[in-house]
Amino acid sequence: MTEPPLSFGARLALAFACFFRVLFDGRYAARVSAAAASAPALPAPEPEPEAAEPNVEPALQLLALLQREGSLVDFLQQDVSEFGDADVGAAARAVHDRCARALSRQARLIPIVTEEEGATLTLEAGFDSAAIKLTGNVRGAPPYRGVVRHRGWRAESFELPRVVGEGDAHIVAPAELEL
Amino acid sequence: MSAARFVVGIDLGTTHTALASAELDDPAARPRIFAVPQLVARGAVEARALLPSFIYFAADGEGPLPLPWDSARSFAVGEYARARGAESPARVISSAKSWLSHGGIDRRAPALPPNAPEDVERISPVEASWRYLDHLSEAWQAAPESTGEPLGDQELILAVPASFDAAARDLTVEAAYAAGLENVTLLEEPQAALYAWLAAMGEGWRDALRVGDVVLVIDIGGGTTDFSAIAALERAGELELRRVAVGDHILLGGDNMDLALAHQARARLEAKGHELDRWQLHALTFAARAAKERLLGDPSLERVPVAVPGRGSRLVGSTLSDELTREDVTRVLLDGFFPEVAATARPAARARTALTQLGLPYASDAAITKHLASFLARQAGATQELPGFEASTGALLHPTAVLFNGGVTKSPLVRERLLSTLNRWLAEDGAGAVRALADTDADLAVARGAAYYGLVRRGRGLRIRGGTARAYYVGIESPMPAVPGLQPPVNALCVAPFGMDEGTDAELPPIELGVVVGEPVSFRFFSSTVRRDDRAGTELERWSADELVELSPIELTLPAEGRAEGDVVPVRLDARVTPVGTLLLEAVPLEPRVADERWKLELSVRET
Numbered sequence: 001m002t003e004p005p006l007s008f009g010a011r012l013a014l015a016f017a018c019f020f021r022v023l024f025d026g027r028y029a030a031r032v033s034a035a036a037a038s039a040p041a042l043p044a045p046e047p048e049p050e051a052a053e054p055n056v057e058p059a060l061q062l063l064a065l066l067q068r069e070g071s072l073v074d075f076l077q078q079d080v081s082e083f084g085d086a087d088v089g090a091a092a093r094a095v096h097d098r099c100a101r102a103l104s105r106q107a108r109l110i111p112i113v114t115e116e117e118g119a120t121l122t123l124e125a126g127f128d129s130a131a132i133k134l135t136g137n138v139r140g141a142p143p144y145r146g147v148v149r150h151r152g153w154r155a156e157s158f159e160l161p162r163v164v165g166e167g168d169a170h171i172v173a174p175a176e177l178e179l
Numbered sequence: 180m181s182a183a184r185f186v187v188g189i190d191l192g193t194t195h196t197a198l199a200s201a202e203l204d205d206p207a208a209r210p211r212i213f214a215v216p217q218l219v220a221r222g223a224v225e226a227r228a229l230l231p232s233f234i235y236f237a238a239d240g241e242g243p244l245p246l247p248w249d250s251a252r253s254f255a256v257g258e259y260a261r262a263r264g265a266e267s268p269a270r271v272i273s274s275a276k277s278w279l280s281h282g283g284i285d286r287r288a289p290a291l292p293p294n295a296p297e298d299v300e301r302i303s304p305v306e307a308s309w310r311y312l313d314h315l316s317e318a319w320q321a322a323p324e325s326t327g328e329p330l331g332d333q334e335l336i337l338a339v340p341a342s343f344d345a346a347a348r349d350l351t352v353e354a355a356y357a358a359g360l361e362n363v364t365l366l367e368e369p370q371a372a373l374y375a376w377l378a379a380m381g382e383g384w385r386d387a388l389r390v391g392d393v394v395l396v397i398d399i400g401g402g403t404t405d406f407s408a409i410a411a412l413e414r415a416g417e418l419e420l421r422r423v424a425v426g427d428h429i430l431l432g433g434d435n436m437d438l439a440l441a442h443q444a445r446a447r448l449e450a451k452g453h454e455l456d457r458w459q460l461h462a463l464t465f466a467a468r469a470a471k472e473r474l475l476g477d478p479s480l481e482r483v484p485v486a487v488p489g490r491g492s493r494l495v496g497s498t499l500s501d502e503l504t505r506e507d508v509t510r511v512l513l514d515g516f517f518p519e520v521a522a523t524a525r526p527a528a529r530a531r532t533a534l535t536q537l538g539l540p541y542a543s544d545a546a547i548t549k550h551l552a553s554f555l556a557r558q559a560g561a562t563q564e565l566p567g568f569e570a571s572t573g574a575l576l577h578p579t580a581v582l583f584n585g586g587v588t589k590s591p592l593v594r595e596r597l598l599s600t601l602n603r604w605l606a607e608d609g610a611g612a613v614r615a616l617a618d619t620d621a622d623l624a625v626a627r628g629a630a631y632y633g634l635v636r637r638g639r640g641l642r643i644r645g646g647t648a649r650a651y652y653v654g655i656e657s658p659m660p661a662v663p664g665l666q667p668p669v670n671a672l673c674v675a676p677f678g679m680d681e682g683t684d685a686e687l688p689p690i691e692l693g694v695v696v697g698e699p700v701s702f703r704f705f706s707s708t709v710r711r712d713d714r715a716g717t718e719l720e721r722w723s724a725d726e727l728v729e730l731s732p733i734e735l736t737l738p739a740e741g742r743a744e745g746d747v748v749p750v751r752l753d754a755r756v757t758p759v760g761t762l763l764l765e766a767v768p769l770e771p772r773v774a775d776e777r778w779k780l781e782l783s784v785r786e787t
Contacts, residue, residue, distance in 0.1 A: 061223070068220055074494045083495045090500035094486035097469060159225070165245035167222030174221075176266075176490075 188629025193402030217257030654703030688716030
């Protein structure tokens with residue numbers, strides 16, 4: 001099978017997308033490398049290796065980012081029970097403000113359903129059951145008709161900074177020593 | 180050098196740098212913003228549309244600050260450098276551009292960061308600028324969309340404030356050369372903003388601009404405010420745009436407004452008994468900026484809380500909070516920076532100290548409307564000699580349209596205040612109201628517009644003409660009997676008239692100057708943004724204080740070439756505007772010893 005050639009613009013966009021995905025996604029990189037090695041036969045997607053250890057580094061990176069930008073870890077690690085609402089509120093505001101900014105820069109989050117919460121929605125057979133969770137009086141086969149209780153979130157895009165150098169990902173926030 | 184494949188526009192801003200590019204071979208090309216990879220935290224690189232114009236020098240013990248293309252780097256440019264500015268300010272350079280245009284210092288001397296500890300090797304304002312450009316160059320080269328073609332091989336347009344004088348323009352080009360960017364042309368930022376508007380309008384500009392229009396560009400950046408007037412006239416049946424006036428260099432911008440609001444909140448926090456350290460003040464300024472953007476952006480909002488986290492890991496209980504209100508914004512920002520003054524108001528000359536950083540000649544009056552009134556009054560005659568324009572009958576230049584640029588002007592309140600003030604002045608002066616041109620993306624318009632100008636130069640759009648925005652003069656002592664205690668009066672000899680186009684020469688003025696062979700001779704140097712009619716050779720005996728501005732002196736050393744040291748050699752000064760857009764002043768000996776003997780005058784000499 002021969003695909004028609006892509007336009008330059010499409011190639012540029014693809015090259016750009018591939019560049020970052022190859023950088024951040026080891027498995028994808030391995031597939032690209034394999035594809036480049038045996039160009040004519042595109043290998044079928046390999047079966048997922050069984051029960052590989054999850055790679056926690058990107059998660060730690062995100063944690064570090066939210067701590068760096070908005071002190072999220074500080075906030076969550078502190079016992080707030082001894083403080084009044086005013087103190088918690090003030091801190092929450094500082095954290096919220098900065099974390100919200102950081103999150104909106106890294107991720108594009110959109111609601112999964114366009115209907116407002118409280119509106120009714122009918123789902124036909126074949127709806128994406130991972131994207132829409134049925135609750136309440138669930139019975140029988142679709143179509144299902146119900147009230148939207150939560151619009152859901154989908155990360156349309158998500159980017160993490162590229163890691164450079166030999167940092168220790170487990171350092172979520174460095175200690176600070178003022179000289 | 181291979182042929183350029185892209186035209187690249189660079190906005191080398193006081194607080195942010197941005198780059199846009201367009202492919203030259205693609206007839207449908209539109210400038211695209213290049214996301215600049217930069218260190219955003221230790222060990223984390225991200226590509227962002229804006230590269231903060233900050234440099235951080237790591238201490239020895241801190242280890243390297245690697246980039247994808249350099250694992251051993253000991254300094255950082257961009258977001259991480261800016262963040263370090265709060266934590267370790269003595270190792271961070273900011274506002275290098277303001278230092279670059281500061282005529283009172285030697286801009287090639289290593290002076291930055293101003294309060295650096297001994298282990299930091301200081302660099303000059305010129306070098307700081309080239310490091311930003313160098314970062315762009317390296318980032319470009321490493322990025323996939325450049326396809327590995329060096330930035331230096333592309334056609335580069337570098338935007339500079341219209342208010343930059345010849346020396347600041349020269350130094351900017353010097354920084355570009357040092358970064359290996361030699362194929363560069365300068366473009367005034369307000370023109371770049373108008374080009375961005377033209378690019379965004381497509382063919383629609385024909386409905387939005389008419390012959391007889393005068394577009395006032397109000398460009399309020401992070402650190403500087405820049406005014407320009409661009410007239411639309413008819414020439415051979417076609418509309419032609421001509422930049423007819425530029426304003427003075429005003430070191431005043433959005434950052435001053437953030438600081439003013441932060442100080443407002445700080446005063447209230449301190450009244451409640453909280454002491455803020457430097458780090459907290461920085462955090463407060465950050466919060467004030469966010470609050471400012473929300474309050475200025477949404478007129479229905481009454482108050483925005485600001486919170487300053489404590490230093491340690493115990494956040495709850497140590498976070499200070501205050502709120503900024505509509506009243507703060509009205510009083511501190513609108514009435515402080517955009518007061519509704521009369522058209523006759525002028526900026527106060529006395530230096531204020533409250534909000535300024537040591538060393539830079541910040542505007543002494545924060546009222547942007549006063550600076551604007553002053554600009555319109557000084558430039559009242561800017562259009563009177565244009566074909567089709569009537570001589571002004573009023574006291575002000577009469578713009579018919581306004582184009583806003585710069586982050587602060589995104590606010591409808593700021594635009595509304597500027598427009599209503601402007602329209603009141605115009606009505607009092609017997610002129611019609613202005614209309615606002617459609618917005619462009621105020622943060623990225625200059626880079627985009629600069630790239631678009633590269634396409635326009637190839638005949639793909641309407642070009643703004645106008646030549647140099649200033650006339651230049653050297654000071655000549657007029658012969659008179661010596662009077663003890665009295666400086667001999669100085670006449671100003673025009674060497675470069677107003678409106679010289681790139682790549683042209685001024686005629687040689689008839690006046691000869693005597694230059695001593697073998698020793699540096701320094702001349703006082705002046706410029707004027709209002710004296711449009713002086714020709715090369717015009718000699719002024721007196722002028723009013725706001726007509727001519729004294730710049731750093733210029734210097735010339737005439738090598739002997741067979742003449743005796745100490746001899747006085749008669750020369751004439753030849754002015755030329757290079758294709759790059761810089762002013763070149765050369766001394767031409769009347770009796771040359773070698774063919775085509777001419778000696779370059781150094782423009783950017785330290786004030787003595």
